[in-house]
Amino acid sequence: MGPVLAGVLQLLALIGGLALAYIPLGTYMAKVYSSDRHWRVERWIYKGIGANPDTEMRWSAYLRGVLAFSAVGVLFLYLLQRLQGRLPGSLGFKSIDPDQAFNTAASFVTNTNWQSYYGEQAMGHVVQTAGLAVQNFVSAAVGIAVAVALVRGFARSRTGELGNFWSDMVRGVVRILLPGAFIAAIVLVACGAIQNFSGIHEVGQFMGGSQQWNGGAVASQEAIKEFGTNGGGYFNANSAHPFENPTPFTNLFEIFLLLVIPFALTRTFGVMVGSIKQGYAILATMATIWVGFVALMMWTEFAHHGPALQLAGGAMEGKETRFGVGSSSIFAVSTTLTSTGAVDSFHSSFTGLGGGITLLGMQLGEIAPGGTGSGLYGMLIMAVIAVFIAGLMVGRTPEYLGKKIGTREIKLAACYILITPALALVFTAAAMALPTPGNSMTNSGAHGFSEILYAYTSGANNNGSAFAGLNADTQWFNTTIGLAMILGRFLPMVFVLALAGSLAEQKPVPETAGTLRTHKPLFVGLLVGAILIITGLTYFPALALGPLAEGLAS
Numbered sequence: 001m002g003p004v005l006a007g008v009l010q011l012l013a014l015i016g017g018l019a020l021a022y023i024p025l026g027t028y029m030a031k032v033y034s035s036d037r038h039w040r041v042e043r044w045i046y047k048g049i050g051a052n053p054d055t056e057m058r059w060s061a062y063l064r065g066v067l068a069f070s071a072v073g074v075l076f077l078y079l080l081q082r083l084q085g086r087l088p089g090s091l092g093f094k095s096i097d098p099d100q101a102f103n104t105a106a107s108f109v110t111n112t113n114w115q116s117y118y119g120e121q122a123m124g125h126v127v128q129t130a131g132l133a134v135q136n137f138v139s140a141a142v143g144i145a146v147a148v149a150l151v152r153g154f155a156r157s158r159t160g161e162l163g164n165f166w167s168d169m170v171r172g173v174v175r176i177l178l179p180g181a182f183i184a185a186i187v188l189v190a191c192g193a194i195q196n197f198s199g200i201h202e203v204g205q206f207m208g209g210s211q212q213w214n215g216g217a218v219a220s221q222e223a224i225k226e227f228g229t230n231g232g233g234y235f236n237a238n239s240a241h242p243f244e245n246p247t248p249f250t251n252l253f254e255i256f257l258l259l260v261i262p263f264a265l266t267r268t269f270g271v272m273v274g275s276i277k278q279g280y281a282i283l284a285t286m287a288t289i290w291v292g293f294v295a296l297m298m299w300t301e302f303a304h305h306g307p308a309l310q311l312a313g314g315a316m317e318g319k320e321t322r323f324g325v326g327s328s329s330i331f332a333v334s335t336t337l338t339s340t341g342a343v344d345s346f347h348s349s350f351t352g353l354g355g356g357i358t359l360l361g362m363q364l365g366e367i368a369p370g371g372t373g374s375g376l377y378g379m380l381i382m383a384v385i386a387v388f389i390a391g392l393m394v395g396r397t398p399e400y401l402g403k404k405i406g407t408r409e410i411k412l413a414a415c416y417i418l419i420t421p422a423l424a425l426v427f428t429a430a431a432m433a434l435p436t437p438g439n440s441m442t443n444s445g446a447h448g449f450s451e452i453l454y455a456y457t458s459g460a461n462n463n464g465s466a467f468a469g470l471n472a473d474t475q476w477f478n479t480t481i482g483l484a485m486i487l488g489r490f491l492p493m494v495f496v497l498a499l500a501g502s503l504a505e506q507k508p509v510p511e512t513a514g515t516l517r518t519h520k521p522l523f524v525g526l527l528v529g530a531i532l533i534i535t536g537l538t539y540f541p542a543l544a545l546g547p548l549a550e551g552l553a554s
Contacts, residue, residue: 007298007326010252014330017256018263025260026267026279032175033148033168034272045170053167058160059501062149065165066142066493070109073135074486077105080131081123090124091199091214103478108135110489111143111371113225113232113341113464114481116473120214120235125197132232133221137181140228141172143339143373146493147265148272150377153500154401155273160505162497176261177228184223184257191253192246193219218243226257229371231341231464239331239344240320251323251344255331258340262369263287265376273401277519282379284524289368289531290337293361297329300354300551318349318468329354336361339371341464348451348468355467356547359454362461363539364531365420371462377496383518384413384499386530390516390523399515402508409502416495421538423460423484428453428542430480437476442469446553450546455481460488 001009038046038053046053057065080087081096081104096104100116107114108131117123123132145168152162189195198215218234222244225231235241245251263283270279302325319328328345335342336358347358361368367378384400388410391398398405405413431437431452441448447469454467459481466472472481517523 003324003326004298004302006324007302007329010327011294011330014252014255014259018259021256021260022264022267022283026264027271029144029176029261029264029268030271032171033163033268038167039174042167042170042174045174046166049166051164051166053164053170055164056161057164059149059162059497059504062162062165063494063497065169066146066497067490069138069165069169070142070490073109073138074105077108077131077135078102080127081105084124084127087124087126089126089197093122093124096122099475099478100473103482104132106482106485107464108132108230108232109139110462110485111139111228111230111339111374112459112462112485112489113230114459114466114472114485115232115236115464116478116481118236119233120216125216128221128234129217133217133224136221136224136228136230136232137173137177138169140177140224140230140372141169143371144172144176144261144265145169145373146496147373147376148268150380150496150500150503151269151272153503154380154403156504157402157506157508160501162500162504177224180261181220181224181227184227184253185220187253188219188222188250191250192242193222193250194243195219213243222254223257225342226254226340227261229258229262229338229340231335231339233342239342240346242322245344248323248327251327251331254342254344255327255334258338258342259290259334259369261372262338262375265373266369269376269380275401275519278401281519281524281527282376282383284521285527285531286367286369286375286379288524288528289364290333293333293337293357293368294330297333297354297357298326300351300357301325301329303351318346320344332358333361335465336463337364337366337368337370339366339374339462339464341458343465346468347454347465348447352446352547352549352551352553355450355454356543356551358465359450359457359543359547360535360539362457362463363421363424363543364535365417366461366463367531374462378416378492381413381416381496381499382531382534383527384409385417385534386523386527387516387518388413389530390526394514396514399509400518402511403503403506404509409499412495412499412502416492416499417534419491419495420460420488423488424453424457425539425542427456427460427480427484431456431476434476437474440471440474440477442471446546446549450550453542453546456484459484462489 081101085095149162196215200214239245266279266283270276331344387398387400451467451470
C-alpha cells in the first residue's frame, strides 16, 4: 500500500468514527445542559464552593463567574509551581521561575497549554496531576459553558438570563469530560501508553551516555489533553513520544478525541435551538474547511521534489516514521484547526506552504471545528457576520435564528473577530522591532519570522502548538505570550456573553418569504467564503512575509 492511499484510508476511517459518535454524543450533551436535575456528586461540589446551581444569571453575572473562577485557577497553578521544590513527589525538580510559572499558569487555565519548558525535566508528579491535569478538565468545561450560554441566547426570548455558570461548568466536567477521558485513558493504556508514578530511572545508553526518563500518569493526562482540546504533553516531544502515543492506532484515536466534542457540539446546538438543520449547516461549514485543509496539507507534504523525497514517500523531515506523512498531515491540520496544539510531528520542518497551512488554521479563529466550546461560539459569531453581509446585499435587516442582528449585535461580533488578530500581529511586530526577542530565533529570514508569528498566533488563539525553532523560554516571550493567551481567551468571551445577553432579550422575529434560509447549502457557501475572506484580508500581509515567501522560494 502506498503512503498516499494509506493517508486517505486513515482519513476515511476517522470520518467514519466521527460520524458514528456525532448523534449520540451531541444529543447527550444537549440533555446535559437542558436538564433540571443535579447529580448527588454535583450537589456536593456546589455545597463546597457555596454556589446555588438553580440561580439564573444575566450575561454580566455569568462573565463574572468565568473570570473569578479562572483568576483563582491562575493563582493556584502559579503558586503550585513556585512551591514545587518543597512539595512531595517533585522528583527533585526545583521550583519554577516566576516568568515561566506565570506563562504556564496562564497557558493551562486558558486551555492553550503552550509549554516553554521540557515537561519530563521540569514538572513533578504533583504539578502535573494536581495542577496541569485539573486545568485540562476545568478549562475545557469553561469553554463549553460559554458556548452553551450563547446557544441559550439564540434559543431564549424576552429574558436576559443565560443559565448558571457554576452548574454548566460542573456538569461539563462530571458528566462529559471525566467519563470520556476515563474511557479514553483505558484505551491508551491497553495500547501501550504508560500510567504510573515512578521516579527517574535509566533506560539504556545513548551515544555514549546514560538516557534517563521519569514515569507519570501519562495516559490519563493524554486522554483529557486530546478530549478537552488542551494539547500540553507530559513529555517535550508531545504526541510524537512513544510513551504518550505508542502506535499508529493510538495516533488516529487521539485525532478522533480532539475532534469529537467540537464537531458533536453542532448537534447540541441544533437540538437546543429546536432546529437540527441549523446544526447540520454549521457542521457542514466546519467539515468543508477541515477536509479542504487536510487535502491541501497532504498535497503539499506528499509533493515529490527530488529523489530523496520520492524514496521517503513525501517530506519526512520532522515527522514520526511510525505515522508517516498522511497521518502527520491529518494531525497537524486537526490540532491547529482546533485549539488543541498537540503535535505528533514538528511544524517547523513542514514544507513552507505546509507550515503556512498550520498557521492559517489557527488564524481562521480555530472554528473548523475549533476547541471545546470555543469552536462553536466562534463559528456562530462568523454566522452572525455572514448574515449581516447577506442582509447588506439585499437591503434587508439581517436575522439569524429568529433574532435581528442590529447595531449592538454586529458591533460585538466585530470586536470579537478583531481582538485576536490585533493581539497576534501587534505582539509579533513588537518582537520583530525590538533587538532582544530576535535572538531567540533559530532561523533567519522568512522562516525565522514565521517562528515568531506562529508563537503569538498560537498564544492569542489559545492553540499552544509551537513552530519548534523558537527559544520561547525567556522573560520577554514568557510574559508577552502569557498576556496574549489571557487576553485572547477572556476578551472574546466578554463579547460572546454580551452578544448572548442581547439576543436573549429580544422577542423572536417570525420567518417570512424574505428570510435568509440559514440551513441551506447557499448559506454554508456564504459562511465559508466570509471566513476565508475575512481571515485572508487580516493576515495575508504577514503570511506573505513568512510561509508564502518561503514556500514560493523553495
